[in-house]
Amino acid sequence: MEPLLQFIGRLHPLAVHLPIGVFVLLAVVETIGLVRPAARLTPPLRSLFLALGLLSAVSAAGFGWLLARHGDYDATLLERHRWLGTGFAGLALGLFLVRRHLRAYASGLIVSLALLGAAGHLGGSLTHGEQYLTLAKAIPSAPAHAAPEEAKVFDEVIHPILKERCVACHGPTKSNGDLRYDTRDYVLKGGKSGPTFKAGPPPTSLLLKRIHLPLEAKEHMPPKGKPQPTDDEMTLLEWWIDAGAPVDGRVADHAPSASVLDLMAARLGIPAAPAPDRPTMLGEAQRLEQQLGIVLRPLAQDGPWLAANARLRRSAFGDRELAALSSVAGALAWLDLGETSVTDAGLAGLARMKQLRRLQLDHTAVTGAGLVHLSGLPRLESLNLVGTSLTDADLRLLAKLPRLRTLYVWNTMVSDEALSELARQQTDQRKLTRWRSEISDLEARIRSETFKVNRGVSPLPVPAPATAPGPRETTAPAPAQAPATKPLP
Numbered sequence: 001m002e003p004l005l006q007f008i009g010r011l012h013p014l015a016v017h018l019p020i021g022v023f024v025l026l027a028v029v030e031t032i033g034l035v036r037p038a039a040r041l042t043p044p045l046r047s048l049f050l051a052l053g054l055l056s057a058v059s060a061a062g063f064g065w066l067l068a069r070h071g072d073y074d075a076t077l078l079e080r081h082r083w084l085g086t087g088f089a090g091l092a093l094g095l096f097l098v099r100r101h102l103r104a105y106a107s108g109l110i111v112s113l114a115l116l117g118a119a120g121h122l123g124g125s126l127t128h129g130e131q132y133l134t135l136a137k138a139i140p141s142a143p144a145h146a147a148p149e150e151a152k153v154f155d156e157v158i159h160p161i162l163k164e165r166c167v168a169c170h171g172p173t174k175s176n177g178d179l180r181y182d183t184r185d186y187v188l189k190g191g192k193s194g195p196t197f198k199a200g201p202p203p204t205s206l207l208l209k210r211i212h213l214p215l216e217a218k219e220h221m222p223p224k225g226k227p228q229p230t231d232d233e234m235t236l237l238e239w240w241i242d243a244g245a246p247v248d249g250r251v252a253d254h255a256p257s258a259s260v261l262d263l264m265a266a267r268l269g270i271p272a273a274p275a276p277d278r279p280t281m282l283g284e285a286q287r288l289e290q291q292l293g294i295v296l297r298p299l300a301q302d303g304p305w306l307a308a309n310a311r312l313r314r315s316a317f318g319d320r321e322l323a324a325l326s327s328v329a330g331a332l333a334w335l336d337l338g339e340t341s342v343t344d345a346g347l348a349g350l351a352r353m354k355q356l357r358r359l360q361l362d363h364t365a366v367t368g369a370g371l372v373h374l375s376g377l378p379r380l381e382s383l384n385l386v387g388t389s390l391t392d393a394d395l396r397l398l399a400k401l402p403r404l405r406t407l408y409v410w411n412t413m414v415s416d417e418a419l420s421e422l423a424r425q426q427t428d429q430r431k432l433t434r435w436r437s438e439i440s441d442l443e444a445r446i447r448s449e450t451f452k453v454n455r456g457v458s459p460l461p462v463p464a465p466a467t468a469p470g471p472r473e474t475t476a477p478a479p480a481q482a483p484a485t486k487p488l489p
């Protein structure tokens, strides 16, 4: 009985549209009848309309009462909606009874439309959240800050993510697990298992734990099928927890890495620094090619990005020549300084090459003292240190490079242990785990959507020819439980 009642209750969202349709249509037809008497409703037709409206309003209200027993709804909103809806059903009955007294009927119809609007709006707020209508207006305006460092770390960066992804189910309308994320105090308070994060060390958080569970897990948040946080949003939430889950202060107080700052800037609508001008950079590159005797070419047909190769100058290229590249520092994406005579001091100039993605320093005299200048390069992906005096201690400096994915260290003094430790630090296991779970989810979907053809394979194993077993086992599977009967045709 109970499941049936629950099922009927869930028909409420469907059923409410019928009385809305009937009464709006009735009002339209009656208004037309006022202007064009020829189109006026006949009393029997009006009675039919009103009977339909009454029937649908009463059943919608009844379904609503059933639904309200189980839904996890905001109590005040629910009470208002309940009584407006029930009141409307009562009014529908009243209208039906006074349908022959046109004056009472007309005013009743107007009141019922107002009531219908109010009840409908509250119903919408119950299911979609109170800000559903107004949120649509939140068209992005000019960014409030010139740089992400100025933004309030919780109010402007982290809380908006929780609001966007979690508040529909953890907010004023529904507070699943007694958890609300709509105000700072509720966020701090947590849910029925207490606070959902604790500032470290070590940082613990139910919040991230639930998000990181495999998608199929029952406790995964947001539940499977609901919009999930993007990779960038996850990275920001993870950074925030690692930073001690600060709810006060500005971003600058918590010193995020350059790549996290980039993500924040994107979220805050702050445009990235404008790219250098292509013609200027190409002109400059030509001049430097002649002056320094190196190769300095554009990387692609469009865009200002340059690739520089100084290796061919060998020891004739040193710190002074490297410093001369400063006029194209913002455009250099690849830089080959291998086998040149650059030193630790000269590498200070690299700190300005924020676009650098590939850097070769093999067979040079650089040491850890020079590598410290690389720590501010947010995009460096590949680094060649073959044949340098790199040590385990120097290796630790490289762990600060957020995008570093490939490292060449043949013929150096680093140990395998230090390398695997660095590899562990540079690999975001949480991301990999999540992506793997998404892949297996997609594979399951592919399997369930694939039409399989099976032809020519006999459903029963064909009995092996009745010869004496040879000296060696054959690889063909033995007909373990071959039936005594003939194989099916």
Ligand code: HEC
Residues within 6 Å of the ligand: 162, 165, 166, 167, 168, 169, 170, 176, 177, 178, 179, 190, 191, 192, 193, 194, 196, 206, 207, 210, 211, 218, 219, 221, 222, 223, 226, 229
């Ligand atoms: C579609 C609805 C829905 C969305 C969206 C959703 N949750 Fe939940 N959440 C639930 C339900 C239902 C429960 C209670 C059942 C349970 O504990 O799994 C819950 C429980 C939780 C709990 C456990 C609370 C406690 O104290 O036991 C945490 C933590 C949580 N959610 C975090 C989140 C986070 C973080 C987000 C956003 C990234 C989110 N949820 C988005 C439905 C949702």
